[in-house]
Structure formats: structure tokens, C-alpha cells
Amino acid sequence: YIWPSPQLDALESLRFEQAFADFVQPCDLFSFDSQGANSRSGRSNAADWIRTAYHDMATHNVADGTGGMDASIRFDEEQARPENAGDGFQNTLLAILAQSNRYVSIADVLALGAVFAFDNWQVLGGPEIPFRGGRVDATEPNAPGVPEPQEDLNSHIASFARQGFTQAEMIGLVACGHTFGGVQHAPFPNIVPELNDPNNTQSVAHFDSTSVQFDNKVATEYISGTTQNPLIVGLNETTNSDKRIFASDGNATMRSFAQSPKLFSSTCAELMARMIDTVPKGVQLTEVITPLSVKPSGLDLVLAGNGLQFSGQVRFWNMTDDPARTVRLLWDDHSGGINNVTLRFSHVTSSSGGRNTAAWYTFNPADDVSFLSLDPEAGITTMRFAVGDKLEDQGGVGFATQDDVLFSTSSCFDADGNGGRWDIAVRNGVAPTRVYLEAQTRDNISRPIVLETDVPPPVPQGPTNATAPYAIWSVEVKGNFESFKTYNVGAEVGGVKATRIGQHSLSDFSPCA
Numbered sequence: 001y002i003w004p005s006p007q008l009d010a011l012e013s014l015r016f017e018q019a020f021a022d023f024v025q026p027c028d029l030f031s032f033d034s035q036g037a038n039s040r041s042g043r044s045n046a047a048d049w050i051r052t053a054y055h056d057m058a059t060h061n062v063a064d065g066t067g068g069m070d071a072s073i074r075f076d077e078e079q080a081r082p083e084n085a086g087d088g089f090q091n092t093l094l095a096i097l098a099q100s101n102r103y104v105s106i107a108d109v110l111a112l113g114a115v116f117a118f119d120n121w122q123v124l125g126g127p128e129i130p131f132r133g134g135r136v137d138a139t140e141p142n143a144p145g146v147p148e149p150q151e152d153l154n155s156h157i158a159s160f161a162r163q164g165f166t167q168a169e170m171i172g173l174v175a176c177g178h179t180f181g182g183v184q185h186a187p188f189p190n191i192v193p194e195l196n197d198p199n200n201t202q203s204v205a206h207f208d209s210t211s212v213q214f215d216n217k218v219a220t221e222y223i224s225g226t227t228q229n230p231l232i233v234g235l236n237e238t239t240n241s242d243k244r245i246f247a248s249d250g251n252a253t254m255r256s257f258a259q260s261p262k263l264f265s266s267t268c269a270e271l272m273a274r275m276i277d278t279v280p281k282g283v284q285l286t287e288v289i290t291p292l293s294v295k296p297s298g299l300d301l302v303l304a305g306n307g308l309q310f311s312g313q314v315r316f317w318n319m320t321d322d323p324a325r326t327v328r329l330l331w332d333d334h335s336g337g338i339n340n341v342t343l344r345f346s347h348v349t350s351s352s353g354g355r356n357t358a359a360w361y362t363f364n365p366a367d368d369v370s371f372l373s374l375d376p377e378a379g380i381t382t383m384r385f386a387v388g389d390k391l392e393d394q395g396g397v398g399f400a401t402q403d404d405v406l407f408s409t410s411s412c413f414d415a416d417g418n419g420g421r422w423d424i425a426v427r428n429g430v431a432p433t434r435v436y437l438e439a440q441t442r443d444n445i446s447r448p449i450v451l452e453t454d455v456p457p458p459v460p461q462g463p464t465n466a467t468a469p470y471a472i473w474s475v476e477v478k479g480n481f482e483s484f485k486t487y488n489v490g491a492e493v494g495g496v497k498a499t500r501i502g503q504h505s506l507s508d509f510s511p512c513a
């Protein structure tokens with residue numbers, strides 16, 4: 001896709017910049033145990049996240065298009081059902097709900113959690129699950145429908161058919177899920193006894209001998225008869241659902257997985273992608289999110305008195321540090337000028353279990369100067385980057401940069417921290433039908449939403465100064481801790497409503513006179 005695209009940019013950052021993937025590194029990390037990082041609980045965030053994604057999806061009904069990945073699992077009513085026994089769903093939401101935002105739904109982050117749980121294993125031949133965004137969060141619980149271990153084979157075949165999966169796909173999906181984690185004593189005391197093991201304090205009987213790792217041991221141990229999977233060798237035959245499911249085609253599918261780690265991996269990539277892309281009828285998912293090779297990030301542009309202050313970074317994918325490399329930012333302005341500055345190397349990040357690296361360059365010219373100064377008359381229209389002698393301009397279109405509506409540093413906060421005045425700079429010649437502040441918050445069912453506060457145009461007082469590059473629109477705000485709330489600025493120009501560059505709170509500016 002072409003930058004900027006607010007939704008795809010946000011999905012891309014979350015998928016490729018590691019932010020919450022750190023919850024599944026190391027892979028046996030479990031955040032909800034009193035021993036924390038030294039946990040010997042037998043549990044893992046990674047396993048909880050995969051199971052949560054499956055249980056959210058498993059309510060899908062292909063016939064009427066209801067249910068699916070829509071984060072309905074976040075409702076207490078759904079978590080209280082016997083089919084959703086255990087605290088793994090609550091734990092998952094506690095860890096990752098905060099990652100959702102106006103562009104990335106809670107259902108998207110649940111799907112991404114499952115992707116991350118598999119992601120770290122790619123270096124060892126594990127699958128990369130293609131990730132799309134655009135899921136829509138449910139407004140109420142879905143109808144029940146998650147399979148339970150005591151049900152018979154025909155019920156399971158029917159249940160997976162209702163979810164949209166064939167019998168062979170059911171075997172595959174269960175095997176792919178059950179290469180992680182296991183069955184805990186607390187929610188399933190009839191399947192797993194207390195283990196009294198100081199290295200497995202929550203008494204989890206694991207599905208295979210490598211329970212926090214993606215590999216085909218779930219299949220090899222089953223085929224060789226050495227499996228300890230509690231849903232295969234459990235003393236109570238009734239709850240041996242994996243045994244019935246795995247054997248339901250004469251072991252053909254499981255044998256093929258045992259013979260070929262590659263086939264198991266590619267099958268899991270395909271089935272997991274289908275699982276997380278199973279959404280209620282009418283929901284339109286985005287394209288598969290792939291990393292942008294060049295991505296401007298964290299941009300800010302403010303009017304400061306007589307100058308424009310521009311700051312930000314640019315990320316180059318699959319690039320490591322190289323002191324000999326020169327990176328320049330070139331920008332076009334409104335007066336037809338082309339300007340340029342050499343950017344400074346900032347740092348290198350790594351993601352997906354160390355498989356990808358990205359090099360970041362920052363726009364500020366020196367450590368003690370946090371912005372580039374632009375001429376406000378000329379402004380900025382488009383960026384391009386020169387890496388050595390290679391021009392990065394998105395195939396000629398450049399990186400469009402808006403300078404029409406911005407925060408002004410004349411904004412100020414009240415001494416009590418409970419309000420102040422927002423000054424928004426509107427470029428001369430631009431005629432917005434609306435300018436507004438955007439605050440991101442959540443509704444009463446946790447969905448990220450945006451509240452808008454209108455900023456009125458200035459009331460003309462005497463002759464207007466039509467030669468000033470920007471006019472100031474202002475609004476006074478009041479409320480508890482208002483000075484510390486973060487806002488974006490948005491505007492509607494020519495019928496197009498869009499968020500502009502940068503994010504601020506009043507406390508970034510000066511006290512009001």
C-alpha cells in the first residue's frame with residue numbers, strides 16, 4: 001500500500017514493530033503468576049492467546065454468517081460458559097486489549113496475538129501466519145458453540161462444519177493449536193489431577209513434550225505412541241477428544257504431519273489464517289499486512305511563532321546499522337522548492353524472533369534540537385528519502401505530508417492542570433468546513449472510539465492579516481486533568497475528513513497568561 005494510510009499504517013506497526021509481541025518472548029513467559037518472569041506455572045501467554053483466538057472464532061456459523069473473530073469473548077457472559085472454562089481468556093484480554101486503538105479493533109489484536117504466538121518459531125521452520133486487519137468488535141455475546149472434550153466425534157465434526165472447516169481441517173486445526181500448552185487441573189479437575197510439581201505449579205498436563213514451541217511433536221509423539229496428551233491418554237475415555245479426532249481418518253492426517261514438519265507448518269499457516277479470518281458476514285478485512293520498506297513514523301508538525309517545527313523518524317525495513325551510509329530527507333514545498341537535510345542514524349530494532357531488523361533515522365539535526373525548522377510560507381507537500389544514491393519515493397508518488405491544519409505552540413494550559421486553550425493553525429488559502437480535536441477513548445463495552453471537539457474559526461476583528469501564512473482557530477477546554485489529555489487535530493476540507501500529523505497534550509506547551 002501507499003503511505004500514508006492511517007489504518008494500514010497502524011496495523012503494520014503493530015504487526016512488525018514488536019510492541020506487544022514481547023509478551024510472548026521468551027516463549028514460556030506467563031504474566032499472571034506470582035513468580036513473574038521466574039514462573040514455573042506450566043502455563044504460557046502464547047498458549048492462552050492461541051486458545052483465546054480459537055474460542056472467539058468457534059462461535060461462527062457459516063450458514064447465517066453470525067459469530068467469528070469479533071472479540072465477543074471479552075464479554076463476561078461468554079467467559080462464564082462451561083465451554084470457556086479457565087482464566088486464559090481474561091488473562092489474554094488483560095495483556096493485549098490495550099493494544100487496540102481507533103484503527104485496530106480488539107478482535108484484530110486477538111488475531112494478532114495468535115500470529116505472534118506462532119511467529120517466534122519461524123526461524124525453526126514454523127509458520128508465518130498472514131495477518132489482515134479490519135475485524136469489527138461485537139456489541140454483545142455470540143451464541144455458544146465452542147467444542148468441549150466430552151462431546152462425541154460426530155458432534156465435533158458437525159461443530160467444525162458449522163465453523164466452516166472440513167473433518168481433515170478439524171484434525172489439522174486441533175493439532176496446530178495443541179502443539180502449544182495443555183490442560184490445567186483447576187478448570188478441568190476430571191481430566192488432570194493435581195501434579196504437585198514445583199516446576200508446574202498450576203498442574204498443566206501438556207499436549208506434547210515441547211509445549212511452548214511450534215513443532216510437529218504433537219503428531220510424532222501421537223504416531224509413535226509416546227504421547228502424554230491428556231486428551232489422548234486421559235484415564236477418562238469420554239474426554240479423550242483429541243484421540244477420537246486424530247484417529248477419525250485412520251490417522252492419515254496425523255501420519256502426514258509426523259512425516260513432514262514442513263507440511264505441518266504450511267498446513268498450520270493456512271488453517272490458522274483461515275481461523276483468524278473467519279469473521280461475521282459483512283465484515284471486510286484489509287489486504288494482508290506486509291512491512292513497508294520505507295516508513296515515516298511519529299511525525300509532528302507544529303507552528304511555533306514564525307516558524308514550522310517538523311520532527312519524526314523514518315524506518316527502513318531489513319536494514320542494519322552502517323556508519324558509511326548516508327540518508328537524506330528531500331522535501332518539496334508549496335513554492336516549488338526542493339529542500340534536503342541529512343538524517344541521523346537513531347537505532348536498530350528487531351522483530352519476529354530476531355528474523356527482521358529495521359534501521360531508524362531521525363529528522364532532528366542534533367541531540368539538543370528536536371525538530372527541523374521549515375519556512376512556513378513554503379511549507380511542505382511531499383517527502384522522499386535518498387539512501388546513498390537510491391531514491392525511495394514510493395514509485396514516484398513520494399510521501400505526501402499535510403501542513404494545512406496543525407497544532408500551534410501558542411496553545412497553553414491552566415495552572416491547575418484542568419484545562420487551557422488549544423490554538424490550531426490553519427494554512428492561508430485552505431478553507432476547512434470543520435476543524436476539531438480528536439480524543440481517543442473507549443465506550444462502555446471497551447471498544448476504542450474517538451470523541452471530537454469542534455474548534456471554531458476566529459471571529460474577524462478589524463482588517464484580517466491575509467499575508468500571515470497561518471490563521472489561528474482556538475477553543476478553551478475545561479475538565480479534570482484536561483491539560484494532560486492527548487489529542488490529535490482533524491479537519492474536513494473539500495468534503496474529506498482526516499486526522500493531521502502529530503499528537504499533543506496542552507502540557508506540552510506553556511502556562512496560559
Ligand code: HEM
Nearest residue numbers: 047048050051054086147148149173174177181182183184
Ligand atoms: C474439539 C476441539 C477442541 C477441544 C475439545 C479442545 C479442548 C481443549 C481443552 C480442554 C484445553 C485445556 C484448557 C485449559 O486447561 O486451560 C485446551 C487447551 C488448548 N487448546 Fe484446545 N480444544 C479444541 C480445539 C482447539 C483448537 C482448534 C485450537 C487452536 C487452533 C486449540 C488451542 C488450544 C490451546 C493453545 C490450548 C492450551 C491453552 C493453555 O495451555 O493455556 N484447541 N483445548
